[in-house]
Amino acid sequence: MSDYIPVTDRERADMLVSIGVSNVSELFKDVPEKLKVKSLGLPGGLSQQEVAEKLAGIASTNRVYRSCMRGAGAYRHYIPSVVKAMVSRSEFVTAYTPYQAEMSQGILRAMYEYQTYIALLTGMDVSNASLYNGATAAAEAALMTCERNRIKVIASGNVRPDTLKVMKTYLSAKGMELVVLPDLNGVTDLGALRSALGEDSASVYVEQPNYYGLIEDLSAIGSEAHAKGAKFIVGCNPIALGLLAAPAECGADIAVGEGQPLGMSLAFGGPYLGFLACKDKDVRKIPGRIVGETVDRDMRKAYVLTLQPREQHIKRERASSNICSNEALCALTAAVYMGAMGKEGMREVASACVSYAHYAAKKFTEAGLKLRYDGEFFHEFVTVSPGKADAILDALDKRDILGGLKLDDDAILWCFTELNSKDEIDEAAELIGGAI
Amino acid sequence: MKADKLIFERSSRGARAATIRRPDVPTYTLKCAVRQELDFPEIPEVTLVRHYTALSREAFGVDNGFYPLGSCTMKYNPKLDEEIAALSGFTDIHPLAPEKSVQGALEVIYSLGEALKEITGMDAVTLQPAAGAHGEYTGLSIINAYHKGRGDFARKKIIVPDSAHGTNPASAAMAGFEVINIPSDRDKGVDLDALRAAAGADTAALMLTNPTTLGLFEKNIEEIAEIVHSAGGLLYYDGANLNAVMGIVRPGDMGFDVVHLNLHKTFSTPHGGGGPGSGPVGCKAALEKYLPDPRVVRKDDGKYAFAYSEDSIGKVSSFYGNFLVYLKAYAYILTLGAEGIRRSAEGAVLNANYLKSNISDLYSTEEGRCCMHEFVASVEKLKEETGVTAMDIAKAMIDRGMHPPTMYFPAIVHEALMFEPTETEDKATLDEAIAVLREIYAEAKETPETLKKAPHSAPISRPDEILAARSQKLRWKKQ
Incomplete structure (x- = not known):
């Protein structure tokens, strides 16, 4: 049995004296006695060795295909060795959100670099410091585009099913509608899109490549969206962007995607990485953390979390999103991967x-x-x-x-x-x- | 190497780090629009390694030192759990692989869910939410579906105390609710009269953190539950502070109907510089059918399978949430067991009270009550006397190799510093922190102007946040 508690019995006794109570349960006297649980119906603790053995056993019942x-x-x-070696440095792993910029320059700088990579990859002006995964990134992007009179988001039917489901959950909660178009020979049906677009359309969402692997004619779709005053959101596979035209070149207003292919293992679905990038003019609508460059009191270059008045801890119910913890270590993984690949x-x-x-x-x-x-x-x-x-x-x-x-x-x-x-x-x- | 350049400024044409196998099939050239150039840096591997090593030296984690960041539960992250989460049997399995090939992964999801049910006193659990705020959003969406499922469409308001985490009202708004803020009473708990006045036929739920963000146990919890329930509303438990009471009192027994947990806080998974976290949601039986799809069930033959519900709120995340993160939490729970969980809560509360009682003569804290796992100190008086602020104290701690506590939260306490030492700190570390805080206090009295300039030994002095917001330099650009 191991509990990672370093205070010894003797120290505990000294500490109780210092606090001025006679035992630990006195510290809990505000908790109504009748609500207290006798003991949890869980097994006793295991040694570290037993936990290692038990979970190695469970892991071995999963099949890793040849x-x-x-x-x-x-x-x-392929995940280059340098990715895991750098990302597993415990200064990165065991830190939290860089609220204290003076002792977090390394993390802030790494996030600033990540934002730059995503901007370069998508051709957009600005990226945030990560969202949970590709599906929530698409949903957050859709919410960014909704205005009072524009409450419909049109998605192509060849969008990945999980993404559609998450978008539907997020949009319906806010009283907005997700319209899913039938596809035509696997790609977005421009005719159907044209008929679906109207004055109440907030945005059009397509994926590149789409769920069936097909490459969409983004410029044509973007033109349709823009003709009706709707925004154009592209969900992209970042690996494909090594060859395909950047979303910004095809008229996208917001580019999002699942960053998992950038150095993250399959891991039964997570943790993955949602990325989101947009144009400068929409920067104040961006959900989540953003790192910016500034100077310190001695005019040295410095990095900080910035534009925080968008965020929940300042704006509360009027925030651009509720996100607080993000996927920072996955963003770092993606950044090291992109640097390693070059x-x-x-x-x-x-x-x-x-x-x-x-x-x-x-x-x-x-x-x-x-x-x-x-x-x-x-x-x-x-x-x-x-x-x-x-x-x-x-x-x-x-x-x-x-x-x-x-x-x-x-x-x-x-x-x-x-x-x-x-x-x-x-x-x-x-x-x-x-x-x- | 010094951390003085961005990776983009270290690019050297023709250099590269990773290489891949040359494909042994014909090269296919796409006929569609392709990009002209991807303007990525070209970096030799040794430079890449030195760059990130240099960056890591300007980062500070739990492994570097004391990290009493209130409400974030920065406890030690066991190395064993990291190693388990790196096993190929967990990292190399596809989320859409056949169920029969991923029985181990499904067992982890199922068994962790069962353990969390027991710890929280809930009847059902989903592990899909990727973080605490995501759990709040999920829990509130379930509450919304529950009321609507009963044909009650009038419950559009979520009551939130003014001491709540900012994510509470933000999540309520995202879930489509209107937020009603209620004040705290003299004991910094929920003002019962204000609650009675706010609760009614339009109340969907009250969101509550217990212990509260002031680190105090909400003594009136039974009465609060009674008020909300008799108005037809539900009780939502923000599990950010569960570390104080796990194994001692369960949210389900306190009257809560829905709860989210922060596995990256209470259950020791690392915070990763901001994430990934994991925010499972538990609920009582009446709400179970609304949980996100899919859930994992154990069939009569002992095999595990995914299950779907017609009434589910749908999906909140790709696949099944942050699997490797909650896998670590499972390993932690197995290690601690029932008694270890209780001992951790006791240790967290012991450490917080020890720290508090040894600085409260200088730093004003709530008097006459034991705190739980954290406490809030106010330096309002010190500021009046010397001009030294909570921010100055925090920055002075950086010079002494400690991470500062949470600053200026909750907003109902002026010049607040919120300390949460956690149970994984030993007495020597706490004694050192006490000495440091007393020394900083003395310095504030004697040479306040030195503190105003802290930190002195960090890589940078205080950054200009106003300039950052105004100039909006949010990425590197080629000169």
């Missing part, structure tokens, strides 16, 4: 993803699957094979390959990254051929 061809919002990438590495990772995905699409269609859509895709694509989705995934599972995500009895959403290989894909194609 090969993974599944994405759908959580992406497996200009060339980001492009190489994106290019490897695209190349493996297209090779797989070719091999899988040769094996008998059909592509559900014919549009240009990034590192994910959907195949169909009537009634065969389970059989295909089972055949792969038996050979320790986590296949794509089953969308229905016919369709599978596949994902490939730089961690896949030609041999794996060839093997999968052969198994698929045998299964259908």
Whole structure:
């Protein structure tokens, strides 16, 4: 048994004397006696060794596949050793929000650099210091665009399902509406979008690449939105931005996304990283922490949390968001990852993803699957094979390959990254051929 | 290397750190619009490592020293739990992998939920919220759904005491409620008359932190619960201060209907420079069906599975929340066990009272009552006498290698310094803190102008926050 309490019995006795009470329970005399719990119905404490053994045992009942061809919002990438080595430094890990700037310059500077990376990646002017994950980032962005007379947010039906669900939760609480459009051949239907847009539209939200891996014509969608005075929000995969045009170049007013692919492990869904960047003019609507540059009393460059009058601890019910704790360590992870990859590495990772995905699409269609859509895709694509989705995934599972995500009895959403290989894909194609 | 440059100022054309395997398939070139250039820095690995190492030396965590930041419960973060959360069986599993392949992960979610139910006295738990404020939002959305589910659409107001954390009213507003602020009484608790006047047919819930943000146990909790419940409202427990009372009194037994916890506070997961946290929400049986989807259940055959509810408020987060964070909390709870949890609360309260009783002759604190895990000191009198403010005291602590307490909160106490030492500090550290605070007080009396200029030994002196807000330099730009 271990409880991490360093005060010894003798010290405790001395401390009680110093306080002027005779025992610890006297300190709790404000708690009504009849409300106190006798004892918690939990097991007794374990030694550190037992906890290590028990959880290693539980971990071993999870299956880590030899090969993974599944994405759908959580992406497996190579994580350079330098990322974990730097992020696990305990000065970063065990600190809290840098309220005391003088003793937190390292964290503030790292966040300022993170904000710069996100701005460069998205082409936007300014980024915040992180949100919980891609889904809450999309929801917060949608809330940013709502005004008194503009209460509808239009999203494409090919947005990741989790993101749509979280947006719906957030918007409906504020009395706003989420309109979900049907897609056309997998991409946003411009005609349907045009008819849905009106004077009450706050914004349009699409993802790049979308849930099916297809690359959207952002400029065309943005033009439709802007023509009706609505804002344009783009949810982007940051790895894809190594190759694709930056959202700002395509008319986006706000860029958000799931930052997990930037050096975070799959981790059964979290912790991940929500990023949000926008134009200078919207800076006071941004949710969450922002770090800014200033000078100290001796005119040295310094960094601080800034524009705090947006935030809950100052504005309370009139704050731009309720967020307090964010995902700072994940933002640091993303920053170290982007620094480690650098200009060339980001492009190489994106290019490897695209190349493996297209090779797989070719091999899988040769094996008998059909592509559900014919549009240009990034590192994910959907195949169909009537009634065969389970059989295909089972055949792969038996050979320790986590296949794509089953969308229905016919369709599978596949994902490939730089961690896949030609041999794996060839093997999968052969198994698929045998299964259908 | 000194931390004097941004990473972008260390770029050197052609340099690089990480490298990846060259794809062994043909290169595919996209036909759509591609970006001309990604203007990222090019950094050699050794430079990257020295840069971040230099930054880490200008950061201060619990591992560096005493960190009595009130309401944040900066307790020690066990290394064992970090190691567990780095096991491949936890980090390398896909959130959409087949249920049969992630039984261990589902077991963690289920078992931690069961433990938190027992600790809070609730009937059901979700681990989906990613932080405390996110938990508040989730809990209030559940309350909203509950009232509407009963056909009661009039309950649009959330009552919040003036001593509440800022997240309380902000979360209520995000969940679509109107906020009614009520004042504190003479004992710094909820003013019962004000509560009676505010509670009515439009009350959805009262949000309460107990112990309060003043570190005092709300003695009238039973009466408060009675007032709110008889008005048809619910009681929401802000679990930010649970560390004071876990294993001693349970929110469920105090009359609370919904509770959120901050696992990064009470259950020792590291704060990460601001996050990630984890903010599970527990509720009584009548509200269970409104919890976010999906939840994890244990089936008759002992297997774990996801379960969905038609009445759920939906999702508040991607996937299942911050899995690796709550995994660490699970390891911590297993380590402590029932008795260790109680001992931690007792230790937190002991340490706070010890610190308080040894500085309260100089720093004015609530008299005649024991504090719980934290206490608020006011230096209003010192400020009148010397001009030295709570801010000055805080900055002087930085010079002495300690993190300052929370400043200027709660707002109902002037020149407030809120100390929360936590149970993981030993007596020697507390004695050192006492000596430091007494020394700073003496300095305030003798040479106040020196304190006004503190800190003297930090990498920077006090930053110009007004300039930061006005100039809005929020990112690096190429010159």
